[in-house]
Amino acid sequence: MPTLLLSKDVIRGLLNIADVIKVVEDAxxxxxxxxxxxxxxxxLAVEQGDFRAMPASIPGAAGMKWVNSHPQNPSRGLPTVMxxxxxxxxxxxxxxxxxxxxxxxxxxxxxxxxxxxxxxxRPDSHVxxxxxxxxxxxxxxxxxxxxxxxxLIKVFDHSMSTCERLICSLPDYPVEKASLEDTANADIICxxxxxxxxxxKKEWITPGTHINAVGAxxxxxxELDPSILKDSIVVVDDLRQASAAGEINVPVTQKLFTVDxxxxxxxxxxxxxxxxxxxxNVTSIFDSTGIAIEDIATAKxxxxxxxxxxxxxxxxxx
Amino acid sequence: MPTLLLSKDVIRGLLNIADVIKVVEDAxxxxxxxxxxxxxxxxLAVEQGDFRAMPASIPGAAGMKWVNSHPQNPSRGLPTVMxxxxxxxxxxxxxxxxxxxxxxxxxxxxxxxxxxxxxxxRPDSHVxxxxxxxxxxxxxxxxxxxxxxxxLIKVFDHSMSTCERLICSLPDYPVEKASLEDTANADIICxxxxxxxxxxKKEWITPGTHINAVGAxxxxxxELDPSILKDSIVVVDDLRQASAAGEINVPVTQKLFTVDxxxxxxxxxxxxxxxxxxxxNVTSIFDSTGIAIEDIATAKxxxxxxxxxxxxxxxxxx
Numbered sequence: 001m002p003t004l005l006l007s008k009d010v011i012r013g014l015l016n017i018a019d020v021i022k023v024v025e026d027a028x029x030x031x032x033x034x035x036x037x038x039x040x041x042x043x044l045a046v047e048q049g050d051f052r053a054m055p056a057s058i059p060g061a062a063g064m065k066w067v068n069s070h071p072q073n074p075s076r077g078l079p080t081v082m083x084x085x086x087x088x089x090x091x092x093x094x095x096x097x098x099x100x101x102x103x104x105x106x107x108x109x110x111x112x113x114x115x116x117x118x119x120x121x122r123p124d125s126h127v128x129x130x131x132x133x134x135x136x137x138x139x140x141x142x143x144x145x146x147x148x149x150x151x152l153i154k155v156f157d158h159s160m161s162t163c164e165r166l167i168c169s170l171p172d173y174p175v176e177k178a179s180l181e182d183t184a185n186a187d188i189i190c191x192x193x194x195x196x197x198x199x200x201k202k203e204w205i206t207p208g209t210h211i212n213a214v215g216a217x218x219x220x221x222x223e224l225d226p227s228i229l230k231d232s233i234v235v236v237d238d239l240r241q242a243s244a245a246g247e248i249n250v251p252v253t254q255k256l257f258t259v260d261x262x263x264x265x266x267x268x269x270x271x272x273x274x275x276x277x278x279x280x281n282v283t284s285i286f287d288s289t290g291i292a293i294e295d296i297a298t299a300k301x302x303x304x305x306x307x308x309x310x311x312x313x314x315x316x317x318x
Numbered sequence: 319m320p321t322l323l324l325s326k327d328v329i330r331g332l333l334n335i336a337d338v339i340k341v342v343e344d345a346x347x348x349x350x351x352x353x354x355x356x357x358x359x360x361x362l363a364v365e366q367g368d369f370r371a372m373p374a375s376i377p378g379a380a381g382m383k384w385v386n387s388h389p390q391n392p393s394r395g396l397p398t399v400m401x402x403x404x405x406x407x408x409x410x411x412x413x414x415x416x417x418x419x420x421x422x423x424x425x426x427x428x429x430x431x432x433x434x435x436x437x438x439x440r441p442d443s444h445v446x447x448x449x450x451x452x453x454x455x456x457x458x459x460x461x462x463x464x465x466x467x468x469x470l471i472k473v474f475d476h477s478m479s480t481c482e483r484l485i486c487s488l489p490d491y492p493v494e495k496a497s498l499e500d501t502a503n504a505d506i507i508c509x510x511x512x513x514x515x516x517x518x519k520k521e522w523i524t525p526g527t528h529i530n531a532v533g534a535x536x537x538x539x540x541e542l543d544p545s546i547l548k549d550s551i552v553v554v555d556d557l558r559q560a561s562a563a564g565e566i567n568v569p570v571t572q573k574l575f576t577v578d579x580x581x582x583x584x585x586x587x588x589x590x591x592x593x594x595x596x597x598x599n600v601t602s603i604f605d606s607t608g609i610a611i612e613d614i615a616t617a618k619x620x621x622x623x624x625x626x627x628x629x630x631x632x633x634x635x636x
Binding site: 002007008010026037038039040041042043044045046047048049051053055057064066068069070073076078082083084086087088090091092093098100102113170174264313316317318 | 360
């Protein structure tokens with residue numbers, strides 16, 4: 001029985017953000033219902049960076065994403081983060097596919113932010129603020145444009161050229177560069193930076209704003225002034241991961257915020273166990289750490305599309 | 319930069335037990351010296367079986383083995399256990415290779431047993447007893463023949479045909495089928511069964527025997543009468559894994575044996591921190607659970623051999 005190899009090029013041709021939003025939303029619901037599983041990530045630290053093994057299963061699919069983070073890679077002409085996903089038949093364990101998961105990671109992260117915005121931002125949101133114009137920014141804009149009627153997209157980045165590259169890549173969208181403070185004046189803000197200290201100040205935020213805090217993905221990282229958390233509805237993808245490595249990790253360690261103050265998980269909102277936004281004047285925050293069920297749901301979608309379209313290369317690997 | 323795909327056929331052509339014994343012994347020494355690392359395995363349970371992610375690094379190599387166990391697979395014509403290993407450059411995280419790791423698992427397990435026998439069995443051992451003639455038996459015999467001058471190899475299996483198939487596959491070795499009790503009358507015994515209750519009785523064991531207890535690899539599994547442990551030198555590959563899922567797990571749970579009674583790790587013997595056998599009349603036991611540094615050491619060897627020989631298929635995966 002062959003294993004299907006799905007390279008970056010093939011994956012790019014099959015990824016579609018609208019489809020990813022749909023399957024990731026379903027996966028969060030399954031996870032909340034106890035029908036998806038996800039053991040804790042295994043971390044391997046090496047001198048120049050680290051690796052994480054992220055296994056998960058949903059009905060009909062099991063697999064594991066193996067992803068590195070090597071911050072000095074750009075100086076060598078390599079991406080900081082690269083990922084491979086092994087996709088298995090849960091019935092037999094057979095490795096049905098091995099795929100590049102770098103773009104899967106970007107798409108599922110942006111899809112999850114857009115899903116959180118759907119439940120937490122005001123339905124009439126039309127101004128999107130993007131802080132950090134790196135590789136996550138492009139797909140976050142596409143994902144939000146699927147869910148909202150965006151009239152204006154403000155983008156801030158310390159690097160003018162990064163900002164301009166993003167704007168050039170989206171000629172059909174109303175994207176403008178802005179100051180950090182002006183970018184924070186938006187209906188929905190996405191923070192997409194590797195910051196290790198708060199960059200978003202409380203006085204810049206209009207009550208009623210929804211913030212997707214995406215950048216913090218390791219202990220010691222944070223992007224928001226902790227005082228924003230105190231007056232907001234805080235929703236997480238996974239409580240264990242968020243308190244260890246998400247936006248809330250530093251405030252929790254510093255006792256500025258407690259896990260008991262987390263309002264809900266995204267799965268609880270999607271499953272209807274907790275209500276999303278009910279008050280248009282409350283600030284809401286989604287703390288996105290990125291969880292393995294997002295990857296396996298997207299991998300299942302891609303595998304099925306590839307089989308249907310006859311894409312990828314079949315080899316007798318095992 | 320391409321990723322090298324190494325299929326089962328290619329791997330089989332490159333594996334050589336003498337080389338694997340050498341690199342695995344080195345890896346245990348590095349691990350003992352704190353120069354290799356191995357976070358706890360991540361377990362993913364699904365309805366029909368389970369998966370384990372086993373990450374590890376040694377100097378110059380990092381990677382992760384993703385291995386399933388689906389006990390009902392043989393009835394579907396598939397192996398119970400299949401494994402894929404992603405092999406990375408630790409400097410950049412780049413996935414240099416994706417390889418079948420099913421045979422790597424079998425070779426590194428047998429190599430580790432032979433290394434344990436080298437340190438723990440009497441140097442003049444010439445009778446090997448193999449209990450369980452399944453897929454591990456063949457390579458355990460080859461591995462021990464590298465280290466000892468074997469005059470007689472006794473094999474026991476409940477299935478006569480499994481036993482005969484093994485004997486036919488080794489025409490150049492003095493292999494004979496024997497009763498369970500007679501097989502236990504050997505200088506070195508390897509227990510290679512999936513047993514969940516003791517099959518090896520104390521009264522069968524001659525003091526001075528060395529036993530490699532390999533079969534127990536999950537909570538609830540055991541092969542030896544726990545009273546054998548009490549009067550023996552007990553060595554483990556990794557104390558954490560052994561007490562959770564190795565031969566000692568059931569006796570530890572039942573308070574018939576404590577982890578304090580473990581004499582040493584295999585790494586400590588290899589590094590010379592603890593002496594191996596000093597008394598020819600003491601029974602010794604190596605509790606093998608199989609650890610990720612054995613896999614990464616073997617994968618590094620295979621990757622280097624494949625590059626040198628120009629084997630495998632290069633593809634632009636990521």
